[in-house]
Amino acid sequence: xxxxxxxxxxxxxxxxxxxxxxxxxxxxxxxxxxxxxxxxxxxxxxxxxxxxxxxxxxxxxxxxxxxxxxxxxxxxxxxxxxxxxxxxxxxxxxxxxxxxxxxxxxxxxxxxxxxxxxxxxxxxxxxxxxxxxxxxxxxxxxxxxxxxxxxxxxxxxxxxxxxxxxxxxxxxxxxxxxxxxxxxxxxxxxxxxxxxxxxxxxxxxxxxxxxxxxxxxxxxxxxxxxxxxxxxxxxxxxxxxxxxxxxxxxxxxxxxxxxxxxxxxxxxxxxxxxxxxxxxxxxxxxx
Amino acid sequence: xxxxxxxxxxxxxxxxxxxxxxxxxxxxxxxxxxxxxxxxxxxxxxxxxxxxxxxxxxxxxxxxxxxxxxxxxxxxxxxxxxxxxxxxxxxxxxxxxxxxxxxxxxxxxxxxxxxxxxxxxxxxxxxxxxxxxxxxxxxxxxxxxxxxxxxxxxxxxxxxxxxxxxxxxxxx
Numbered sequence: 001x002x003x004x005x006x007x008x009x010x011x012x013x014x015x016x017x018x019x020x021x022x023x024x025x026x027x028x029x030x031x032x033x034x035x036x037x038x039x040x041x042x043x044x045x046x047x048x049x050x051x052x053x054x055x056x057x058x059x060x061x062x063x064x065x066x067x068x069x070x071x072x073x074x075x076x077x078x079x080x081x082x083x084x085x086x087x088x089x090x091x092x093x094x095x096x097x098x099x100x101x102x103x104x105x106x107x108x109x110x111x112x113x114x115x116x117x118x119x120x121x122x123x124x125x126x127x128x129x130x131x132x133x134x135x136x137x138x139x140x141x142x143x144x145x146x147x148x149x150x151x152x153x154x155x156x157x158x159x160x161x162x163x164x165x166x167x168x169x170x171x172x173x174x175x176x177x178x179x180x181x182x183x184x185x186x187x188x189x190x191x192x193x194x195x196x197x198x199x200x201x202x203x204x205x206x207x208x209x210x211x212x213x214x215x216x217x218x219x220x221x222x223x224x225x226x227x228x229x230x231x232x233x234x235x236x237x238x239x240x241x242x243x244x245x246x247x248x249x250x251x252x253x254x255x256x257x258x259x260x261x262x263x264x265x266x267x268x269x270x271x272x273x274x275x276x277x278x279x280x281x282x283x284x285x286x287x
Numbered sequence: 288x289x290x291x292x293x294x295x296x297x298x299x300x301x302x303x304x305x306x307x308x309x310x311x312x313x314x315x316x317x318x319x320x321x322x323x324x325x326x327x328x329x330x331x332x333x334x335x336x337x338x339x340x341x342x343x344x345x346x347x348x349x350x351x352x353x354x355x356x357x358x359x360x361x362x363x364x365x366x367x368x369x370x371x372x373x374x375x376x377x378x379x380x381x382x383x384x385x386x387x388x389x390x391x392x393x394x395x396x397x398x399x400x401x402x403x404x405x406x407x408x409x410x411x412x413x414x415x416x417x418x419x420x421x422x423x424x425x426x427x428x429x430x431x432x433x434x435x436x437x438x439x440x441x442x443x444x445x446x447x448x449x450x451x452x453x454x455x456x457x458x459x
Contacts, residue, residue, distance in 0.1 A: 004289050007309040007354050030352070037312065037350045038331050052355050078344075082405060102420015103398050104347040105332050190419025191333065 003040040009052035013059065013138065017165060019051045021140050025162040029053055031074055032108035034101065035117045059112075059167060064089055069131075070170040073112035077124075081106065089173060092127035092182035092199050099123070099184050102191040112166040115148070118156035118222075125223040126199035127182050128169065129215035136168040143167070152222035176203040176210055179285040181278045185270055187261065194218045195262045196270040200278040202233070204286040209233050214246070214275055219254040219267050226250035229275065238283045247276035294357045298322065299366025305353075313339065313348035313356060317363065324365045324393050328422075335421030338394035338401075339363055345401035347420075364393035367400065375445070376400055379438035380431075387425035395421045399435045407443055409435070 007030070010016045020027055028047040030036055039045035053059055059074040064085045071080075080086055081097040100106055100114075100123050114124040115135065125148070133148045137160055148169075151159050160166070180201035186192035197217030203210045212233035214226040229250040236242055256267035289308040296303050298317070307316045314337045317325045328336030330349045337348040340362035368374040376396045379385070386392050395418060402409060402417030409417065414435050423431065 001310045001312060001315065003310055005310055006290055007352060009355060009357075030355075033350050033352065033355075034332050034347075037352070040310075041330060050352075052352070054355050098416060101332065102335060103402060103417050104335055104338050104345050104420045105350075106420075107344050107401070108346055108350060190416060 001037075001041060003043060003046070005040070005047055006049040007052060008049065009055055011055050013056050013165075013167065014140075016051050016053060016056060017138060017140050017163070019049070020165060021163040023047075023049055023051075023162075027051060029165055031110040031113040032076065034105050034109040035113060035119075062086065064173075067173045067175075068170060069173060070168060071111055073110065073166045073168060075111045075169075077101070077106035077109050077111070077114075078103075080111070090127070090131070092130060092180045092201070093124065095182040096123040096127055096184065096197070096199075099186070099189060105191075111169055115151070115169070116158065116160070116166055118152070118158055120155070120220060120222055121194040121197065121218040122223060123184060123194055123197055123217065126197050126215035126217045127180070128171070129223065129225050130180055130182075130199040130201040130213040131171040132213070133169055133171040135166050136170070137161075137164040138167045139163045139165070149225055152224070155221035174201075174203050174211075176205045177286055178203045178211075179282040181282050183274055183278060185274065193261060196267050196274060197223075198271070198274040198278055200275070200282050202238075202279070202282045202286060204283075208235055208237050209283070210235070212246075212279075214250055214279070216250065216254055216271060216275075219256040219271055221255070224253070226253040226275070228253055233279065238279070240280070243276055243279045243283070246279060247272045250275045292354070294353055296353075296356065296358075297360045299362060300360075307353040309352075309354060311353045313346075313351040313353050313361070316353040317348060317361070322363050322365070324363050326390055326393060328390070328394075332420070333422065334391070335394040335398055335418075336391050338397045338421070340397055340401060343401065343404055345398045362397070364396050367396065374400075375441040376403075376434070376438040379434040379441070383430050383434040383437060385426070385430040385434040387423075391421060391423040391425075395423065395431060399438065403435075403439055403442060407439065407446070409439060 026048040030050040030052045060072040063070045077097040077100045114122045182199045185196045199215045201213040212230040217223045229246040232246045256264040289310040291308045326336040328334035332347045332350045338345045339348045
């Protein structure tokens with residue numbers, strides 16, 4: 001490769017954090033490489049040194065216990081797709097893994113890598129936002145936990161300091177009956193970048209929607225929740241008219257662009273159609 | 288200049304100690320050492336022509352830095368068949384006519400092998416999922432699917448023969 005850089009592959013998380021800290025922002029973490037290597041080749045990324053995370057066992061593993069799901073930062077899309085417990089406890093996250101890149105990309109690409117790529121079209125993010133996921137950021141000074149919906153600050157900007165590494169993604173399982181759905185609209189079913197991605201999660205208690213999440217990908221500088229649409233649904237017994245109103249509100253909360261994959265207008269139309277469809281289907285499942 | 292070191296890889300069952308710089312991709316290292324069956328296509332993870340097996344699972348070698356797979360077992364399409372035999376996937380790609388120009392075929396066969404390792408009896412949708420990262424510009428993929436279905440059946444037969452000494456669904 002024409003790009004020139006050094007590479008270290010530490011055995012422990014502490015060694016990786018120390019290397020990132022002493023790198024003064026010139027050092028970048030390397031997980032699955034499916035974005036990073038492409039960026040290096042195109043010279044969009046020019047780190048002096050990469051810290052390969054492949055040997056650090058502390059960044060791996062999927063745990064579902066005590067009402068909480070915890071995924072190591074280096075969990076791959078294939079591990080999510082084939083995990084026996086996630087199909088029941090995180091169906092939307094599994095659904096996005098199924099349509100994430102092609103098989104070789106899924107075998108390499110990691111959950112934290114997808115989040116930290118900062119892409120507005122990152123497929124894993126809408127399902128995680130719909131579950132109120134939190135991410136753990138570690139540095140030599142300690143760790144902190146940040147709600148994922150506060151992690152993204154702007155296009156390709158996030159809450160990480162240069163010496164911070166994402167180590168874990170976790171969320172609490174719903175206490176009430178809950179339904180979640182994900183849909184990725186793209187030019188074809190596999191190996192395609194998302195035109196619009198929508199994840200919906202609804203909880204029901206005493207016949208009303210006690211918690212609503214509508215998370216939207218590829219329609220704003222960051223993947224975001226349509227919080228005003230969620231507020232319309234919360235506390236209500238959902239009706240077609242209410243769902244239609246929420247879908248219209250969601251369109252007002254996005255700021256899509258025209259690009260080679262679709263026009264901004266088509267993306268707004270799709271946000272409306274998919275929000276209405278997924279909220280309707282999720283509510284029907286809870287009925 | 289990037290730093291260089293000696294990396295040991297078990298390529299197609301044979302231990303090799305290869306010099307590789309820090310910025311070398313596995314694709315570059317393999318082709319530099321004569322493994323020309325590993326094809327270079329898009330170099331972006333879209334086309335799958337460069338796929339190899341790393342400990343049995345398929346990865347795009349263009350997106351893999353050589354140093355990160357030190358000590359692992361690498362299989363190219365030339366190392367898939369056991370000595371003196373033809374791997375069922377290779378046999379099936381030949382007999383169904385799934386091969387035209389051939390450029391994408393090493394990657395397609397290795398992606399199929401990787402998928403069949405976790406999904407020995409795939410549905411058509413699972414075949415599509417498993418092969419969606421491999422582009423072929425000659426065919427309509429129909430014969431590729433035929434080949435994978437045929438190879439999957441013959442691999443399942445092989446496994447059940449080894450287990451029970453009987454053909455799947457038939458008399459011994």
